Amino acid sequence: MKKMFKVSTKTIVATGLGAALFALLFMYVKVPTGIPETSIQTAYGLGAFFAALFGPIAGGLIAFIGHALSDALQYGSPWWSWVIASGISMFLVGLVHTKIRADEGEFGWKDVLRFNIYQIIANVIAWIVVAPVLDIVIYAEPVNLVFTQGAVACLWNAIACGVIGTLLLFAYAKIRPKKGSLTKEAE
Amino acid sequence: MKAKLFDYVERHNVIYDLSGVTKLFCFLLLTAAVMFSYDIRAIAVIMVLSLVFLRMSQIQFRQIKLMLLYVLIFLLLNFVLTFVFSPTYGTEIYGTKHVLFPIAGRYVITSEQMLYQVTKTLKYASVVPLGIIFFLSTNPSELAASINRAGVSYKAAFAFSLTLRYFPDLIRDYQDISAAQQCRGLDLSKKEKLGRRLKNILNITIPLIFSTLDRIETISNTMDLRGFGKEKKRTWYAAKPMKGNDIFALGLSLVLFLGTLAVSFFVNHDKFWNPFI
Amino acid sequence: MESNRKPVIEFRDFSFQYFSQAEPTLHDINLTIYEGEKVLVVGPSGSGKSTLGNCINGLIPFSYPGEIEGSLTVCGIETKKSSIFALSQHVGTVLQDPDGQFIGLSVGEDIAFALENECVKQGEMKEIVRKTAAMVNMDSLLNASPFELSGGQKQRVSFAGVMVHEVEALLFDEPLANLDPATGKTAIELIDQIYQDYHKTVVIIEHRLEDVLHRRIDRVIVMSEGRIVADLSPDVLMAADILKTLGIREPLYVTALKYAGVPVTEALRAGRIDTLDVAAVQNAICAWDAAQPELEKRPANESILEAAGLSYRYVEQRPILKNLNFSIEAGEMVSLVGTNGAGKSTLAKVITGICKDPEGNLRFHGEPMDSWTIHERSGKIGYVMQNPNQMICKSMIYDEVALGLKLRGMSEEEIRPRVDKALKICGLSPFRKWPISALSFGQKKRVTIASVLVLEPELIILDEPTAGQDYRHYTEIMEFLRSLNASGTTILLITHDMHLMLEYTPHAIVLHAGEILHDGTAVRALTSDEIAYKASLKVTSLYELATRAGIWDCEAFVQHFIDYERSTAR
Numbered sequence A: 001m002k003k004m005f006k007v008s009t010k011t012i013v014a015t016g017l018g019a020a021l022f023a024l025l026f027m028y029v030k031v032p033t034g035i036p037e038t039s040i041q042t043a044y045g046l047g048a049f050f051a052a053l054f055g056p057i058a059g060g061l062i063a064f065i066g067h068a069l070s071d072a073l074q075y076g077s078p079w080w081s082w083v084i085a086s087g088i089s090m091f092l093v094g095l096v097h098t099k100i101r102a103d104e105g106e107f108g109w110k111d112v113l114r115f116n117i118y119q120i121i122a123n124v125i126a127w128i129v130v131a132p133v134l135d136i137v138i139y140a141e142p143v144n145l146v147f148t149q150g151a152v153a154c155l156w157n158a159i160a161c162g163v164i165g166t167l168l169l170f171a172y173a174k175i176r177p178k179k180g181s182l183t184k185e186a187e
Numbered sequence B: 001m002k003a004k005l006f007d008y009v010e011r012h013n014v015i016y017d018l019s020g021v022t023k024l025f026c027f028l029l030l031t032a033a034v035m036f037s038y039d040i041r042a043i044a045v046i047m048v049l050s051l052v053f054l055r056m057s058q059i060q061f062r063q064i065k066l067m068l069l070y071v072l073i074f075l076l077l078n079f080v081l082t083f084v085f086s087p088t089y090g091t092e093i094y095g096t097k098h099v100l101f102p103i104a105g106r107y108v109i110t111s112e113q114m115l116y117q118v119t120k121t122l123k124y125a126s127v128v129p130l131g132i133i134f135f136l137s138t139n140p141s142e143l144a145a146s147i148n149r150a151g152v153s154y155k156a157a158f159a160f161s162l163t164l165r166y167f168p169d170l171i172r173d174y175q176d177i178s179a180a181q182q183c184r185g186l187d188l189s190k191k192e193k194l195g196r197r198l199k200n201i202l203n204i205t206i207p208l209i210f211s212t213l214d215r216i217e218t219i220s221n222t223m224d225l226r227g228f229g230k231e232k233k234r235t236w237y238a239a240k241p242m243k244g245n246d247i248f249a250l251g252l253s254l255v256l257f258l259g260t261l262a263v264s265f266f267v268n269h270d271k272f273w274n275p276f277i
Numbered sequence C: 001m002e003s004n005r006k007p008v009i010e011f012r013d014f015s016f017q018y019f020s021q022a023e024p025t026l027h028d029i030n031l032t033i034y035e036g037e038k039v040l041v042v043g044p045s046g047s048g049k050s051t052l053g054n055c056i057n058g059l060i061p062f063s064y065p066g067e068i069e070g071s072l073t074v075c076g077i078e079t080k081k082s083s084i085f086a087l088s089q090h091v092g093t094v095l096q097d098p099d100g101q102f103i104g105l106s107v108g109e110d111i112a113f114a115l116e117n118e119c120v121k122q123g124e125m126k127e128i129v130r131k132t133a134a135m136v137n138m139d140s141l142l143n144a145s146p147f148e149l150s151g152g153q154k155q156r157v158s159f160a161g162v163m164v165h166e167v168e169a170l171l172f173d174e175p176l177a178n179l180d181p182a183t184g185k186t187a188i189e190l191i192d193q194i195y196q197d198y199h200k201t202v203v204i205i206e207h208r209l210e211d212v213l214h215r216r217i218d219r220v221i222v223m224s225e226g227r228i229v230a231d232l233s234p235d236v237l238m239a240a241d242i243l244k245t246l247g248i249r250e251p252l253y254v255t256a257l258k259y260a261g262v263p264v265t266e267a268l269r270a271g272r273i274d275t276l277d278v279a280a281v282q283n284a285i286c287a288w289d290a291a292q293p294e295l296e297k298r299p300a301n302e303s304i305l306e307a308a309g310l311s312y313r314y315v316e317q318r319p320i321l322k323n324l325n326f327s328i329e330a331g332e333m334v335s336l337v338g339t340n341g342a343g344k345s346t347l348a349k350v351i352t353g354i355c356k357d358p359e360g361n362l363r364f365h366g367e368p369m370d371s372w373t374i375h376e377r378s379g380k381i382g383y384v385m386q387n388p389n390q391m392i393c394k395s396m397i398y399d400e401v402a403l404g405l406k407l408r409g410m411s412e413e414e415i416r417p418r419v420d421k422a423l424k425i426c427g428l429s430p431f432r433k434w435p436i437s438a439l440s441f442g443q444k445k446r447v448t449i450a451s452v453l454v455l456e457p458e459l460i461i462l463d464e465p466t467a468g469q470d471y472r473h474y475t476e477i478m479e480f481l482r483s484l485n486a487s488g489t490t491i492l493l494i495t496h497d498m499h500l501m502l503e504y505t506p507h508a509i510v511l512h513a514g515e516i517l518h519d520g521t522a523v524r525a526l527t528s529d530e531i532a533y534k535a536s537l538k539v540t541s542l543y544e545l546a547t548r549a550g551i552w553d554c555e556a557f558v559q560h561f562i563d564y565e566r567s568t569a570r
């Protein structure tokens, strides 16, 4: 049975490499939306995928480390309010971990729905509550500015998680062989 | 192609020779100080000091040129957006209104708004040299050890070390995969339409992600075979011992941190320093 | 005598079935390995060698779930009731994939990894690491990062990493794959030295039988389809006829003896060339050599690919390719050989346009290629990369092979027969509906070859096509390439296999530190001591046999061997 907060060696490695991937996608692989200066961060799709596979701890750390790292590489220092919000959003998506069985080759429409409900709630909490509040507390940013920014981020990130995360889970479930399924065909 | 994640160049000077734990704590204390305070004088003191430290660390300008450019763009954008969204936020905070000159309608430039925005910009900016010092002058090998010694679980710290180890590998994989795809006829040029481009991005990221999943399996096998996680603690080969300078640096940061708090609590009696009343 | 030796590894009626497999991968294994023994495991690709190894170190069943029947004890511990940690105290494992092994940010850290996990104090740890690094000659590079090391050096680090704690047994899964011949030889010598100095039990899994037999081996275990089919000393093994029937390459000198009509018996001690009783076979060999006819050379053709003053650098300071001039004729089969890190893969990337804007000129059929995009080049030049994981982008084998054709807009009816043909050639038909993740390394490599073959390019560049392949697939792939070549496709092979070079490619380009050291006949590359030594090439055992049998023209002897093999054996 899957445990929500179990940390095995594999969880650690998945966290480490997941964070590296997250940072890489965060910096280099953005999909332009057509609106100037806004693009969909594919990294959140990846984060949601890893979170569903490896649980909330891995998910939260992947986004936290990955985001902090790419901030540090680009701006010299992490922007804590958004880094923390990223971590929280992926932590919350990870709560779906015990309910998803993509690693056993099972991912149907019901799971799609479940995964997306989790990710939408997670994104709303992280980007419409946590990030703006932190911005106000730490930087005393104007309220209407941060909530506008938060709403925009929430929308694009939910799209990234929903589209890319779901696609990845589908693809992954497809390659996971089911128990006793592999036989050689005659040449 | 970058061989290492951060351009860590081995140097010997006061800043480089500090232990990673010290630098981490100093970084956290000083950033916490500027994040907490809204007193431009305190922030300016830390900003000036951090610039001095940056100078002392002998980090070259070309190493950080690009970062500074990004920061500048970010700050500019934030400055403009803040004014567009809330041109009167400063007057709300400070409770007075000294008009410098009006522009149109509610867009009036006031001293309060200017102080608020300049303070905020400085707040953001002063973190940058501190971060640069921390990340560029600490040997990547030592970073994970420092984080662990600062109280974070060693497993999380090791995950961070793996991130640093495999980031350049993944970048190389990304390039190789995209090359392999192009060799088989994928057209990645900018001429393609948006939908097509999205599909191409997926064509490269999906193999990258799945080959990373395979890699996770091999690496975790190797780590298991070499006994990772069997004890409650872990020692670090690359940890640097604390010396006299470390105590001094920690002390200085602590004084600055407490000083900032003291100014807010006992001098300003508020998070904001208000020169207008 | 056997009874008083202490068994270290003991399989009793052992079988194993992977969770996802419908049938067991290992059947009825009965095998005892005693303390201080040095054992080699060989067998065709997919025969279950790595699976056997992973049972010993506990990855099976703790990391790869499945069903175990029977018993396996390692140092007296029943593995399925134990844990990976407990077993790692007794068995040190070097896995097949060199990149996944190097987890530290520097050499020192990587070697120290196991010690860190045991909470050894830093001072003590540094001392042990220094000593262990010295054992494998890496003590001067303790601060180097993985990107600065060659394949061979990485291999050394992984050896050191498992030797830091006192284990009784060492397990190596294909330690030689991807090493150049000379480095491979050093690796075998290193394993032998560790074995002798520290009296460990050693188990080696490897396709390159001849290279491993460079040093003494006590027993060879032959696996086929998940069963142990032979467990013999090398001398007896050479006398038996098992290897050939299973499609495993026997050492070249043994084949030569058989061609010369010498009955190989245990008494000849043919297990290693050093112990071979040359005096007994000398006459037969010389007579056979003298009886071979000389074959004619092929006339020259127009050039398909020409390089003039070609240079390339990834970073400003360090040129990787330096002023290369060479020409490849249409219809040729050429090999590109040289040390790890010489720049072979880089050259392939420059030719295919992945590495952009080199200095100098490249011409294809006399036309300058400078302005061609990767995409345009891909229609004419196919490239099979060294690492299969980087090429594979679909999850199912069929889709992967069909991808290139799909991207070219072909219809499903056109695609299917071509894909089926390519799969068949690469021995993958039985797996066509499998996900790629369930394949062994060698099988994955074949998938990537198939995916380029379907595109039918004019020039194919293959980066180490036979690494990790067993002899049957090696022969199948190479014979297929030859027939492809005969029908007009030009082929450029990057390889570390000297016999492959001799057997299949008359023309060889030797690269060393980014410069061309030799551009001419393959046989010449190996007979010139200067070239062979500098480029870390290794003469094959045929040379040694010829020299020791007193044949002065070794070059001709090797050529005779190859011609004979071609004309009669196939």
Ligand SMILES: Nc1ncnc2c1ncn2[C@@H]1O[C@H](COP(=O)(O)OP(=O)(O)OP(=O)(O)O)[C@@H](O)[C@H]1O
Pocket: C018, C019, C020, C021, C025, C043, C044, C045, C046, C047, C048, C049, C050, C051, C052, C064, C438, C439, C440, C441, C442, C443, C468
């Ligand atoms: N994790 C796995 N899940 C399911 N099947 C597997 C797994 N690993 C290996 N197999 C199957 O077990 C068989 C034996 O594989 P193994 O890796 O032991 O072969 P090998 O002899 O080491 O081959 P090679 O020489 O190519 O490395 C193969 O047919 C492979 O498909």
Ligand SMILES: Nc1ncnc2c1ncn2[C@@H]1O[C@H](COP(=O)(O)OP(=O)(O)OP(=O)(O)O)[C@@H](O)[C@H]1O
Pocket: B001, B172, C147, C151, C178, C180, C314, C315, C320, C338, C339, C340, C341, C342, C343, C344, C345, C346, C347, C386
């Ligand atoms: N993307 C890259 N960026 C920077 N340097 C690189 C890159 N790829 C390879 N190199 C360097 O170029 C040199 C030549 O590498 P290359 O892969 O061409 O060697 P090779 O001859 O194929 O070796 P091997 O036999 O081990 O495959 C090496 O020193 C390597 O470190």
Ligand SMILES: [Mg+2]
Pocket: C049, C050, C051, C096, C173, C440, C441
């Ligand atoms: Mg294997």
Ligand SMILES: [Mg+2]
Pocket: C344, C345, C346, C386, C463
């Ligand atoms: Mg290479």
